[in-house]
Amino acid sequence: MDLGALFGSYDNFLSFTIGGLVFGAIYALVALGYTMVYGVLQLINFAHSEVFMFGTFAVAWVFVALHGTSSAQWSLGRSIPILLVALVAAMCLSAVVALLLERIAYRPLIKKNAPKLIALISAIGASFALSEGMGLRDKFAQWFGLDHKLANYVSPGKARDVYSNPVSILPHHLFSIGGYSVTDVDLTIIVAAVLMMVVLDQLVLRTRFGRGIRAVAQDPESAALMGVNSTRVVQLTFLLGGLMAGAAATLYMVKIGTTKQDAGFTLGVKAFTAAVMGGIGNLRGALLGGLLLGVMESWGAAVFGDQWRDVTAFVLLVLILLVRPSGILGEALGKARA
Amino acid sequence: MTTPSLMVPPVRQSPLHKVGEWWDVRVDRYNAQPTYLKAIWAVLAMVFVYALPLLRLPIITTNQIDFGGVMFDCATFALVALGLNIVIGYAGLLDLGYIGFYATGAYVTGVLTSYHWQWPYFLSLPLAIIVTMITGVILGAPTLRVRGDYLAIVTLGFGEIIQKIANNVSWLGASAGIKNIAHPPSFGKQPNPPFEQGGAFAIPHLQWNGLVPSLDTTHETHVLVFGALDAIPYYWLILTVLILVIIGDRLVKASRVGRAWEATREDEDAAELMGVNTFKYKLMAFALGAAIGGLSGSLYASGQGGYINPQAFMLIYSMLYVAAVIVGGSGNRWGAILGGVIVAYLPDRFRQLGDYRYFIFGLALMVLSIWRPQGLLPPRRARRARAAEAQIDALEEGDVEVTDV
Amino acid sequence: MSDPRPAVLEVDNVTIKFGGLTALNEVTFDIREGEILGLIGPNGAGKTTCFNVMTGVYQATSGQVRFGGKPLGRMRRHKITQLGIARTFQNIRLFKSMSVLENVMVGADAHSRVGIFDALFRTPRHRRTEAEALARATDLLEVVGIKADHDELASNLSYGDQRRLEIARAMATGPKLLCLDEPAAGFNPAEKLKLMELIRKVRDEGYTVLLIEHDMRLVMGVTDRIVVLEFGQKIAEGTPAEIRDNPAVIAAYLGVDEDDAS
16 A cells, blocks of 8 residues: 555646546546436346447447558647547447337337346346457458458458557647646546536436436336337437447547457446446436546555556445445436536 | 226247246246255266366367366356346346355465465455355445445445555555465375376266267276366366355345345335344345355465466456356346356357457357346346236236127 | 323324424323224325324334333334333234244233344243233134234235234234224125124233224224214214214215215
8 A cells, every 4th residue: 555656746646637537527527328217217228238249349440441550649639530430430430329229129028028137147147248248350251252352451360469559649748737747638528528527417407308217217117108218318318428428438539449248347337336426317317426536546546556547436436326326416317416 | 797808919929938838837837846856966966067068069069168167167156146146136236246256265275275374275265255254245345324325336436446555565466476285185185197096086077079978998087186286176166166056046135134125225224124133134135145255266266276366367358257147047046057167168168269258258248138137047026026917917008808798 | 082091102282293284182081991993084184194103114203102101202113112012003014934923922022021142042931921922822823813824924814814913923022002094995795793802802801902093884884983083183082973973074074975975
């Protein structure tokens, strides 16, 4: 244990805090997918991590398509044109995966009013299939004789290995807080994530769609009697969750630059933790939970060593649940303050 | 006055429903027999199950990996599923981090019998059970008071933490794991083939040429030698434990404790108002499940290889355990055992599918949960309740003829 | 109104607030041993809230509920049941996938001290309590008249029989006070008559009964005393005859909702 690493100097403290906020922002965006689906269906959307994982691949694929496979180091400014395309692609792919997930893995069970536990098993199955399917993409391409044509995308024989974005994005110093150098990459991630969450929050709070979501979350039967199409609302929830996961995937690739077919699992577990911490079903709770989790685990990593990062996160979760069982902001997708 | 009689049409069912019906018919026939016949059948069935790895029956025997080892894995999974069934099936608590208890049991045995101390195996076993049970109480006591869904995430976190701890703490062997874990004591000396016979006596295996069996004297199982060469004695040990746990499970389920679990699962508030201390019973189920997890982990650690490392306790296996219980039929011990065996056996039997194994497994889970949400062998009552519900649905949909008699 | 019988349950100045809403306002009454007390009032008068505070589901904001002189306070719900208050539910809450007999046995287990070791080793104590619970459950099924269906799943019973089963399950906990929350909801007149008989029979077995009911004829016909609530306040208390002629009750209750008064 090394408290000095964290509290020894103000600069260190800030750098770990800001580093934590960056990951926290990504957790928060992914957490939305868990929190909204839970709010509406009371179901742990276990396969949401794979929705995110597909997004990260979409980002890398767009770079391969538009730039090629030669590795390069660009500044954020130079990557922005391709990055925007990648953002759209990732959001689209994630949204499609999320919608397929709803259609294939959940809707038949929701219709039958099956126990939640069964839906969770279906979700676990879908999660296995999606992540393993991504690891088998070379084999699938081979069925159609496309594995060599698409070699840059499906990595024949190495589909289960790490897949990198050929362009690594170099962070640039923008300004300093204390002695800590805030980079354009960090700032972009935090600002973009918070901005997107504010937009989503307002969407749920102010639009007709949002009212539908809140109505179904509060009382599905009455909502149905009032003419709310609950299937449509559930679809919309998955769509929004998928879009946000795609955005998170883009930000993740800006920061990390590599992905893998199982990249979603740990991140997904943490995002769900963030959702529970903030109060599951509560959009603002997801933001708060995500940021808090990011910062706390970054501090934990500083004090106890990097290998204890995840342990800190879960210990924190247990502590918060003990003190405040319904999360920091309470559970409230159905309540007026969405 | 005439009474209207309802002609309820047969409810359409998926082919998988036949599994449950087939099982019911067998159970009924078995129960209809006189006691001495029942005993004979039970003994025969037990002998058959014990002899399975020796018989090496065609089709079910795995050819690419040692069949005895596969049977050991199946029995381990069955034991794990049986323990988790108490938590999920009886008490209705979703435990996603069961692997954490399994790992705890394995590491207690590893540390006590090899890494730090040299205890004999059967001394470490009870301690492994007690330590995991205490772990279960410590984890369950705070979380079982809050809502059920949170138990899922807290246990998930627990499973992850245990694996990380095993991976990072050098006192536990870190990523290299622990080797030379003590085996259970052998009866007789170790064999030194082909010259020296080990154990008390040796049983040859069968080999099959098509459907023609013959004795395979080059492969023999020495009774009862727990060594590195033969997995079958380990299979027999864990099978014996499994049978004992099944008996215990039966006794507890058919008692006040089993009723309290079931009532709590059905309607927690109502159960509480009927005088059931629901918290106590939930904690009991959780800790009991944990103890059985620790028991199976300890047996696994002292298995053929005598080696454990953190990779054996990945969180993803926890998902497999839950899947085993649900696929088999949550709440029915035979269903859970069947699920455990299926989940352990299929990936090994179909090794030739290679990388496709888990992809297909995932799809199969999805299909099964949509097609047969109650599992292959749901508890009998659930089957009856569902049949009644299906009839009521049919009535409501109006595809029932009402005739005056 | 001096009654020599001792009070089983005393509701003393109980107030319950949910946020800004006062559900019960300084309500005071008691239930005496061996009587059937009716608790009536228009919808939203606070009957079920009152019920819930007696069985430990809600905590009183101020005031006290005493059972046999002992304040219930923050006692856990299963303790209250073991102490001797049992209830049924307005919307039936049986353990649906358990058999009829098992449902009652869960109630009968309330005072059992048998634990997991007794179960594992089938101790004499286990065998004795199990046999007692079985006998008690069978008796109670006989009393409420659904013994023939003991092996049926609870969810397969008819609506009326499910209500009967709830009563048997509550009685199995060995209560001193049995609280019935609208037991006649959804019954036809013939079934209501049978229910009245059953309630009297239960009282004759030595139980004290608290009855919340909408149906005035049933309440007037079966109770010894009635407490009337309106908007969370007690507006009247007395014998059925007194309540029938009480102008406040007529104004508040009978006048408002003639269907219920009929």
